[in-house]
Each structure stands twice: as C-alpha cells, then as structure tokens.
Amino acid sequence: MFSPRIPFCRIFRSQLCNTSTVIMFRPHPSTSRFGHVNSRQLHQQNYSNNHAWHGRLLFRCMSDRTPGFSFFGFQKGLRHLLTLGRNSNNSLLTHLSSQRRHERIKRSYFHLRYLSTTPTNGGSSNNKSEDTSESDSQWMEPIDLSKFKTHNHEPPPISKVLSILLPEYKWLTFAVGALTISTAATMQFPNAIAMMIDILNGVGVEGLDVVVGGLENSSAVVNIDAVAGDATQAVPITDVQLSVQHQQQIQQMKSIALQMVGYFTVGAVGTTIHSAMFDSVGQKIGARLRKQLFTTIMHQDIAFFDQNRAGELANRLSTDVHEVAEHLVQNIAHFLTNLVRVITAIWSMIAISPLLTFYLSPVVPLLTGCAAFYGKFIKTWSKQHLDVLAHSTHVATERFSGIATVLSFGQKRKEVARYSSVIEAAYGYAKRVAIFQGAFFGSSQMVGNMALLGVLWVGTTHVFAGQMTPGQLAGFCMYAAILAEGVGEISESVGGFLKAQGSGARLFSLLDKDTSFDTSNIQPVASDVIQTQHLKLPPNYKPTIEFRNVQFSYPSHPAVPILQEVSFSLTNGEFLALTGSSGSGKSSIISLLLRFYDPSRGGITIDGVDIKDLDIEWLRSQIGTVRQEPILFHASVFENVAYGKPDATKNEVIEACIAANAHHFILDLPNGYDTIVGERGASVSGGQKQRLSIARALLTKPRILALDEASSALDAAGEQDVLQRLRNLLESKDNNLSAVLFVTHKKSVMKACDRVLVLSDGRIIEKGSYDFLDKTKGDQLRKLMMGESTELK
Ligand SMILES: Nc1ncnc2c1ncn2[C@@H]1O[C@H](COP(=O)(O)OP(=O)(O)OP(=O)(O)O)[C@@H](O)[C@H]1O
Structure with a gap:
C-alpha cells in the first residue's frame, strides 16, 4: 500500500545516514544527486474523499452510524410511511441497502488502512522463516509504553497548521465552491422523496387527498381526514376521476424526477471537481512539506544528526507529512461537506416543522460535547503513536544497514523481538485511539438514534393530527438523520483535524528549525576581495x-x-x-x-x-x-x-x-x-x-x-x-x-x-x-x- 514511498525513503535515508559525506561534498542541499523526489510518486495513495450522495441519503439514516434503527423498527416504520399509498418504494430501499453495504466496506477500508500502519500480534508469527518460529514469543519483551520516549513538542497552533494550506488557496476556494454546489444539489433528494410520497398519497392532487391501499382499489379511496381518523367523510370517486388523477400524479412525479436528474447532474459534476481537487491539493501540500522538511534537515548542523536518528527523521518525512497533509485536507473537505449538509438539513427541517426542529435542537450540543472530549485524547495519543512509529523505523533501518553484524552475532531473533516490541507499543497507542474512537462513534450514534426515534414518535402523532403529511414526516426524518450524521461527521472531522494537529507537532518543530547554514544566496566574491561576512579567500591564499x-x-x-x-x-x-x-x-x-x-x-x-x-x-x-x-x-x-x-x-x-x-x-x-x-x-x-x-x-x-x-x-x-x-x-x-x-x-x-x-x-x-x-x-x-x-x- 505504501510502495510509492519506498524509493523516496531509500533516497532520504541514504542521504541522512551519510550526512557528513553530503555536507562535505556540498551537492545541492535540497536534492539528491541520484534522483529528484517526484511528488506524484511520493504519495499516490488513493484515499477517496468522495462524500457525494448518489442516492445514499435515506440509507444513511439507517446505515453504519445508526444500525439501531432496524432494532427500533425505524426502517420498517419509514417503509410503512413510504408505502402508505402503494408498495412501490421497496426497490428504492433495496438500492439504499446495497449503498449501505458499499459505504460500510468503504469505511472499513479506511479503518483498516489506518490500522495497517500498526501490525497486530499476528504480524510476526505469520512469518514463516526459521527465525520467526513459535519460540519468538519467548523473546518478546514486555511492552512498556513508558520506555518509549516521545518528544515533548507542543502541538502547533491551529493557525499554523492551517497556514500550510495558504499557497493553495485558489484551488481550495474553487474546490470548496464545487463542494458547496454539489452538496446543496444532492441535498434536494429527501425533499423529492417527501414530495413523491405525498403525490403517491394524493396530497396536492386535485379532488383526491390521500389514496389508501393502492390505486387499483378505487372503493377504498378516502380524503385526508380519513387518514386522520374521520372515515365517515370518505367520498367514493369514479374510475374516470381516478384515471385523470392518476395522469396528474404521473405528470408531477415526472417533473420531480426531471428536476432531480438536473440536481444529480450538478451534484456529480461538483463532486468530480471537488474530489479531484481536494485529493490533488492534499498530494501537492504533502510534496511541498516533504521538500521543505528535507531542505530544512539538510541545512542542519551535524550536531543535529548526533541527536536525531536517520530512520526517525525518514519517518517524519514520510508518515508525519502523510498524516498532516492527508488529514488536514481530507478533514477540511469532510468538514465543509458536512457543514453544508447540516445547514441545509436544519433549513429544510425548519421549513417542514419548526416545532419538531425545536425538539431536536439539544442533540447538537450533546454531540459537540462528545467530540470535544474525544478530540482531547486522540490528539495526544496520535502524536505518541507517530513518535513510536518513527522509533520503529529507526530500529528497522539501523538493523538492515548493520545486517552483517546482526547475522554474525546470531541476533536475528533478538532483533525481530526488539522490533516487534516497538511495533507492539505503537499498536498500543493505535489501539487506545481506536477504542476511544469506537466509544465516541457508539455514544454519538446512540444519541442520534434516540433523538430520531423521538422525532418519529412525535412526528407520527402530528401526521395523525393532520399537522403534517406522511411525506413531510419522511422528509423531516431523512433531514434529521442527515443532521445527526452530519454533526457526528463534523465532530469526526474536528477529531481528525486535532489528530493532524497532534501529528504536526514534531513536523512543525523540525520545519521551524533554523537554517543558519543556508548559504544558497551567497554570491561568489571577486578575487582579492575579503568580505567580513561569508568570506571567501582569494584564489592565491596561503593554505596554512x-x-x-x-x-x-x-x-x-x-x-x-x-x-x-x-x-x-x-x-x-x-x-x-x-x-x-x-x-x-x-x-x-x-x-x-x-x-x-x-x-x-x-x-x-x-x-x-x-x-x-x-x-x-x-x-x-x-x-x-x-x-x-x-x-x-x-x-x-x-x-x-x-x-x-x-x-x-x-x-x-x-x-x-x-x-x-x-x-x-x-x-x-x-x-x-x-x-x-x-x-x-x-x-x-x-x-x-x-x-x-x-x-x-x-x-x-x-x-x-x-x-x-x-x-x-x-x-x-x-x-x-x-x-x-x-x-x-x-x-x-x-x-x-x-x-x-x-x-x-x-x-x-x-x-x-x-x-x-x-x-x-x-x-x-x-x-x-x-x-x-x-x-x-x-x-x-x-x-x-x-x-x-x-x-x-
Ligand atoms: N558525535 C559525537 N558525539 C559525542 N561524542 C563523540 C562524537 N564523536 C566522537 N565522540 C567522542 O569523542 C572522543 C574522540 O573521538 P574521535 O573520533 O575524535 O577519536 P579518534 O582519536 O579519532 O579515535 P579513533 O582512532 O578510534 O578513530 C571519543 O571519546 C568519542 O567517544
């Protein structure tokens, strides 16, 4: 998965391990004689950031974040609402369920990818080589996280982290514009579903308010009051009337479908643009940070290399930059997408029912509180996780370069155990992050689910009281689900952002290093001229x-x-x-x-x-x-x-x-x-x-x-x-x-x-x-x- 980084890491480690040679022979400080770092090759991970809707809105309210809905019968209840008039929406739910599976797979992929940097216990035992046999476990040192000294750098201020985006502000602005348009366009989908349900139920159709039990059963047709409980006012309608109304309904459905095609097209174009832009800007920022960091490191005094190990620095350059650049851009895109969704959802909910919206309002501060609590820990642990990972890279690099010594002293197993113990420590931090993350997701899901259940409950009574139509309730629930999910995802983005901030602690401390030996701007002086600063002696000087x-x-x-x-x-x-x-x-x-x-x-x-x-x-x-x-x-x-x-x-x-x-x-x-x-x-x-x-x-x-x-x-x-x-x-x-x-x-x-x-x-x-x-x-x-x-x- 990380293969594109391999040549780059090799170049970098090779240069760092041999810093004194590089310094003495003065090749250009920021590049290697043996190959320039190609920013595209460096960081070609395909972390899709596509949060487009593509018809997944409804499923979202029942998706991985809210599986509790199935338990509470929400899915059934919503399906009932959709099929009040007819049974035609099952295929939509089937489609949405498959979308849900797709999303789950995608989400699991992201989690796996994150955890793939922290091999599990099985990692070493899976190796079939003679030196990693069962007896290796005997060599495993007890894992003591405290023995891995992590750097005491304060996370940089948010403004500083954000400052790395500045050079790309034009592209980012364009991407944000595309994102806003595509998100707002796709947010019309619940509205369309609500309208379609109401059309199917006859709401707004002249002479017919609600059709119960399907159009084929004309004798069962009643008006809206019948739905509210007053069946005595039911007025039978003729087959001719029904046919006219049917045509009217089809016309209205067609016009909504056409509108939606327009919205989806705009959404798809916007998604293509913002997704491609955010991804490439993330890569560009990563490449820029790497070049900047490599240049800064190359300009350090040799005493710096006495105190900082080559493998560790190489890790800063690959993993830390990856964490900061990817997380920052990914989370900003994620944050903005969800912000637009949340604002649109609140707006639509108020439009449908201000009262129900008011009942839901306490959920937002609750979820925000959860996020703040979670973010505090995640920031610290992700920094520690990276520190230990950097240490593990150093251990591996050093042992690989001294492989002859390792082999001649018969220390293969000991080295495997040493590396395993460092990796286990890294895994320890990653596990803490994962557990905390899980707890956060679980609690926010519970809060969201309960709130939605309450909305469904209160909303149903409103429908029975004739204060809203079934379509409006369905639309409201969908927007509420989007809101709950959006707030959860905003918190997650903030958590991710804090993680990037934590990961950036060491990176920024390195970037801030003085490059006092930077002599790139020095002009050669004419012979015989002796300057007091950056002096070069004339060619005929006496080399005493x-x-x-x-x-x-x-x-x-x-x-x-x-x-x-x-x-x-x-x-x-x-x-x-x-x-x-x-x-x-x-x-x-x-x-x-x-x-x-x-x-x-x-x-x-x-x-x-x-x-x-x-x-x-x-x-x-x-x-x-x-x-x-x-x-x-x-x-x-x-x-x-x-x-x-x-x-x-x-x-x-x-x-x-x-x-x-x-x-x-x-x-x-x-x-x-x-x-x-x-x-x-x-x-x-x-x-x-x-x-x-x-x-x-x-x-x-x-x-x-x-x-x-x-x-x-x-x-x-x-x-x-x-x-x-x-x-x-x-x-x-x-x-x-x-x-x-x-x-x-x-x-x-x-x-x-x-x-x-x-x-x-x-x-x-x-x-x-x-x-x-x-x-x-x-x-x-x-x-x-x-x-x-x-x-x-
Ligand atoms: N980078 C360093 N940081 C701290 N101490 C160092 C460093 N390099 C060398 N030393 C210490 O400085 C002392 C002198 O080292 P130096 O390499 O100059 O000795 P030397 O006379 O060249 O030895 P040899 O003949 O073994 O090469 C040694 O005690 C060594 O441990």
Missing part, C-alpha cells in the same frame, strides 16, 4: 591552517572535554600525521576543521582568517576529506566519484581514480565505471571503497586533503602507490593540492609524513618527524607502535 589553544566538547556531551589546549599548524606543502590512541580526538580535529562543530575555546584560522568568518561551503570546498568509514551511495562508480563535482568529465573522473590507485580495479568490475556499488558500497571491498573515496576527494581539486585512516584497508603496495601519487600532486604545479593531513596509526604513513603529532586524551603530547620521535623523545609514539605492532612493517 592554525589551531590555537583549541578546546572542544561535543554538544551532546558538553561536560566531556575532547580536545584541550590543542595548538598546531599545517603549513603549505606539508604532509602532517596525527596519531594517538583510540578516542584521543584525532577525527574530532578534522570535524572542527570542516566546521561540523565549533571549538568551545580557542580558534582555527586559514591564512590568518578565523574559519568562523569564512563561507562554510567555500571552506568545505577547499578541504577534500575521506572519512574513517568511507560512504558510497547506491549508484554507479562514476556517480560516486563525481559526487562532489557532478559536472565532472569522464577524463577528470578517470584521472582522479588513477591518482587514488582505483582505476585498475574499476576496469575489472562487471560494468567498469557504470557498475552500481550497492547501498553504502556493499558490493565493493573495504580497500576499494577507500580508494574510491580518495578519488572522490581528489576530483574536487582541494587545497587541503584530510584523510582519516583512509589507507587502513589498503595493502602495503597500494598504500605506497597512493602516498607517492599524493606527494606528486603536492609537488605538481598544475594541481591545487597544498597540504595533506593524515589521521593514522600506521608507521608507513607516519614515515611518509614531514611531521607527526601524537595525541593523548585530547592533548598534543609529542611532535616532530617520525624518525626523530622514534629515535629520541617519542616515548608515547613508541608505546603506541609497540601496542599496535601488527601494523609495523
């Missing part, structure tokens, strides 16, 4: 990097010092190695250089300019990076290498691959540069991934290269080859490259560097050339090397 007394803690753990008083410089033409024990802060230095984070104290400069003053995208474009865990996207080798320079020519890509010692192995791949490397580069080896990542970094022709254990998976010959090529690039006049920063544990790499800095607990404790440190004062380095003797050659 200086860390001055840098102190740093990660925003997620501000009390844990990661770097302390770190000072060093990376000068033009230098190979510099950073080494040290695991966790000493080497990768953090690269993160600071790329401004993924800012130091808490001290500063970092390039050519004497604080990097905080530099245009962040320009800064990153100057530093080619290969991360410790190189990330490749599910795309061809060519596209992966060209990620940071999408307009690169084939020759440029090949040149970069030769420099990274990757060209030969690429040619051996099944489709060479067109080979798809699989999600996260699953179909190439670790060393090949590293070489492709180095090629990707070199292709952008950076001034500075920062390689974080980029050769750890290369063999000795391959590594030497890469080091030599880098040295050649550094010395070449045709290349931009001016300095290389290596984070490494390898002696071979350190030996190839001009200087080595040894880090321990976030401090630089030794510095100098490898030989100098090794032979003289490099105690820490020697200890480190001894501890990692397997890497020594």
Whole structure:
C-alpha cells in the first residue's frame, strides 16, 4: 500500500545516514544527486474523499452510524410511511441497502488502512522463516509504553497548521465552491422523496387527498381526514376521476424526477471537481512539506544528526507529512461537506416543522460535547503513536544497514523481538485511539438514534393530527438523520483535524528549525576581495591552517572535554600525521576543521582568517576529506566519484581514480565505471571503497586533503602507490593540492609524513618527524607502535 514511498525513503535515508559525506561534498542541499523526489510518486495513495450522495441519503439514516434503527423498527416504520399509498418504494430501499453495504466496506477500508500502519500480534508469527518460529514469543519483551520516549513538542497552533494550506488557496476556494454546489444539489433528494410520497398519497392532487391501499382499489379511496381518523367523510370517486388523477400524479412525479436528474447532474459534476481537487491539493501540500522538511534537515548542523536518528527523521518525512497533509485536507473537505449538509438539513427541517426542529435542537450540543472530549485524547495519543512509529523505523533501518553484524552475532531473533516490541507499543497507542474512537462513534450514534426515534414518535402523532403529511414526516426524518450524521461527521472531522494537529507537532518543530547554514544566496566574491561576512579567500591564499589553544566538547556531551589546549599548524606543502590512541580526538580535529562543530575555546584560522568568518561551503570546498568509514551511495562508480563535482568529465573522473590507485580495479568490475556499488558500497571491498573515496576527494581539486585512516584497508603496495601519487600532486604545479593531513596509526604513513603529532586524551603530547620521535623523545609514539605492532612493517 505504501510502495510509492519506498524509493523516496531509500533516497532520504541514504542521504541522512551519510550526512557528513553530503555536507562535505556540498551537492545541492535540497536534492539528491541520484534522483529528484517526484511528488506524484511520493504519495499516490488513493484515499477517496468522495462524500457525494448518489442516492445514499435515506440509507444513511439507517446505515453504519445508526444500525439501531432496524432494532427500533425505524426502517420498517419509514417503509410503512413510504408505502402508505402503494408498495412501490421497496426497490428504492433495496438500492439504499446495497449503498449501505458499499459505504460500510468503504469505511472499513479506511479503518483498516489506518490500522495497517500498526501490525497486530499476528504480524510476526505469520512469518514463516526459521527465525520467526513459535519460540519468538519467548523473546518478546514486555511492552512498556513508558520506555518509549516521545518528544515533548507542543502541538502547533491551529493557525499554523492551517497556514500550510495558504499557497493553495485558489484551488481550495474553487474546490470548496464545487463542494458547496454539489452538496446543496444532492441535498434536494429527501425533499423529492417527501414530495413523491405525498403525490403517491394524493396530497396536492386535485379532488383526491390521500389514496389508501393502492390505486387499483378505487372503493377504498378516502380524503385526508380519513387518514386522520374521520372515515365517515370518505367520498367514493369514479374510475374516470381516478384515471385523470392518476395522469396528474404521473405528470408531477415526472417533473420531480426531471428536476432531480438536473440536481444529480450538478451534484456529480461538483463532486468530480471537488474530489479531484481536494485529493490533488492534499498530494501537492504533502510534496511541498516533504521538500521543505528535507531542505530544512539538510541545512542542519551535524550536531543535529548526533541527536536525531536517520530512520526517525525518514519517518517524519514520510508518515508525519502523510498524516498532516492527508488529514488536514481530507478533514477540511469532510468538514465543509458536512457543514453544508447540516445547514441545509436544519433549513429544510425548519421549513417542514419548526416545532419538531425545536425538539431536536439539544442533540447538537450533546454531540459537540462528545467530540470535544474525544478530540482531547486522540490528539495526544496520535502524536505518541507517530513518535513510536518513527522509533520503529529507526530500529528497522539501523538493523538492515548493520545486517552483517546482526547475522554474525546470531541476533536475528533478538532483533525481530526488539522490533516487534516497538511495533507492539505503537499498536498500543493505535489501539487506545481506536477504542476511544469506537466509544465516541457508539455514544454519538446512540444519541442520534434516540433523538430520531423521538422525532418519529412525535412526528407520527402530528401526521395523525393532520399537522403534517406522511411525506413531510419522511422528509423531516431523512433531514434529521442527515443532521445527526452530519454533526457526528463534523465532530469526526474536528477529531481528525486535532489528530493532524497532534501529528504536526514534531513536523512543525523540525520545519521551524533554523537554517543558519543556508548559504544558497551567497554570491561568489571577486578575487582579492575579503568580505567580513561569508568570506571567501582569494584564489592565491596561503593554505596554512592554525589551531590555537583549541578546546572542544561535543554538544551532546558538553561536560566531556575532547580536545584541550590543542595548538598546531599545517603549513603549505606539508604532509602532517596525527596519531594517538583510540578516542584521543584525532577525527574530532578534522570535524572542527570542516566546521561540523565549533571549538568551545580557542580558534582555527586559514591564512590568518578565523574559519568562523569564512563561507562554510567555500571552506568545505577547499578541504577534500575521506572519512574513517568511507560512504558510497547506491549508484554507479562514476556517480560516486563525481559526487562532489557532478559536472565532472569522464577524463577528470578517470584521472582522479588513477591518482587514488582505483582505476585498475574499476576496469575489472562487471560494468567498469557504470557498475552500481550497492547501498553504502556493499558490493565493493573495504580497500576499494577507500580508494574510491580518495578519488572522490581528489576530483574536487582541494587545497587541503584530510584523510582519516583512509589507507587502513589498503595493502602495503597500494598504500605506497597512493602516498607517492599524493606527494606528486603536492609537488605538481598544475594541481591545487597544498597540504595533506593524515589521521593514522600506521608507521608507513607516519614515515611518509614531514611531521607527526601524537595525541593523548585530547592533548598534543609529542611532535616532530617520525624518525626523530622514534629515535629520541617519542616515548608515547613508541608505546603506541609497540601496542599496535601488527601494523609495523
Ligand atoms: N558525535 C559525537 N558525539 C559525542 N561524542 C563523540 C562524537 N564523536 C566522537 N565522540 C567522542 O569523542 C572522543 C574522540 O573521538 P574521535 O573520533 O575524535 O577519536 P579518534 O582519536 O579519532 O579515535 P579513533 O582512532 O578510534 O578513530 C571519543 O571519546 C568519542 O567517544
């Protein structure tokens, strides 16, 4: 059912899981290099919103909302009213009953569709695979809803939720116009039925007021007083009179039928227009919100991604937007349809009998009260439901991407159980919503049914008293049923709207996020011009990097010092190695250089300019990076290498691959540069991934290269080859490259560097050339090397 979202979710998760790669290589922030999101494909669910009448009015008063009528004999009573004069309306009731079945199926479909996002208990046990056998139940952790932390975001104000409709106001206005016309037109149906009943009963037919027992029995014809109980005034009529009256009745029926054809045509055209428009506007709003949200997320600081998990964000983008966009537009359409129906019904009821209308009036506040009570809970639980669903998406995404680890540690069953327990928790919230919803529907149905029964009772006495005709009573009952149903559905729409408001809590909090790193409007500055804001250094700047007394803690753990008083410089033409024990802060230095984070104290400069003053995208474009865990996207080798320079020519890509010692192995791949490397580069080896990542970094022709254990998976010959090529690039006049920063544990790499800095607990404790440190004062380095003797050659 949700299949159209799959490619979109994959793209999004792939981009989010690899945010640092995306940020470093600066493709357009709001789109993926590997495919733009097609709004139509994103959200093609067919949620029909067709509330047109199409002759279902009468059935509605006995339908799923009001099955009690059968119990109370309402259906029988109404049929009796319709057949007071003749038995000709049974086929109408049969038709209406089939409509009712259709509506029930449709309603059940909607409920199922809603609940389909929350698999039931049977979900896991239905899986026939060996790892989901009966014993799985033993693995199921007890479900504790409290252990799922839900976000504490306040639901956005209604005005804010409605503001997402604003850009579509023209289409919406048009759709609302079509909706009003079609609803008002189809609302003429009960009126027509009432008139037809009265015509059949002779009301308004000259010389004949009421025909009892059918036209074939002319001796039984009486006037209206006879119906009221005074049979003594019955006047026999002749066959000729009867024939004339019969003709008159047929004429009147024809004219009503013709009018109704007109109304139905208008109704059908209006329904086609508003239904298509509301649906497509809902889709359009969903697509717009997704693009907006993706753009906002892509503009966040990397610390945001430390705190928000990729799977969860992907879920916000798919499910939350779906809930908000669909519910909002669907409920507004639903609300307006029912509002028009309610107003028309009240108007018609007053026209038929102001007294009966007055008796019915307390029902409206009662139903509204029910709705307010229901809405309060539904808002909270639907938000919690979405939070837990988002968590479940995160669990699934993480486990799928780490499937090798899951399998190698034999944790399949445990993971199934973990996911099941999260899904059970989501189901727990959905169940609460469903139970409450059921209670609301039940109570409002009871109130509506009882009120209608009362109307029928009082109305019948009015008919007997001659204060109204049977047709008028039938019409009144139908309008009353529409009113009761309309009020119930308005409450339901309000409940749905509150649900959308609840679902929007997290979505709007994300949309409201600052996009402080948005540099899309920055114009390149002319060379030699240094601006104070969004600065780009002139092309001939000296790529000397200086860390001055840098102190740093990660925003997620501000009390844990990661770097302390770190000072060093990376000068033009230098190979510099950073080494040290695991966790000493080497990768953090690269993160600071790329401004993924800012130091808490001290500063970092390039050519004497604080990097905080530099245009962040320009800064990153100057530093080619290969991360410790190189990330490749599910795309061809060519596209992966060209990620940071999408307009690169084939020759440029090949040149970069030769420099990274990757060209030969690429040619051996099944489709060479067109080979798809699989999600996260699953179909190439670790060393090949590293070489492709180095090629990707070199292709952008950076001034500075920062390689974080980029050769750890290369063999000795391959590594030497890469080091030599880098040295050649550094010395070449045709290349931009001016300095290389290596984070490494390898002696071979350190030996190839001009200087080595040894880090321990976030401090630089030794510095100098490898030989100098090794032979003289490099105690820490020697200890480190001894501890990692397997890497020594
Ligand atoms: N995003 C993060 N949020 C919070 N703490 C982090 C984050 N990244 C790293 N750390 C912590 O910062 C410290 C330094 O990490 P860093 O990755 O810089 O070490 P490293 O020297 O590169 O280690 P290794 O050689 O194992 O790669 C570690 O204690 C680590 O747990």
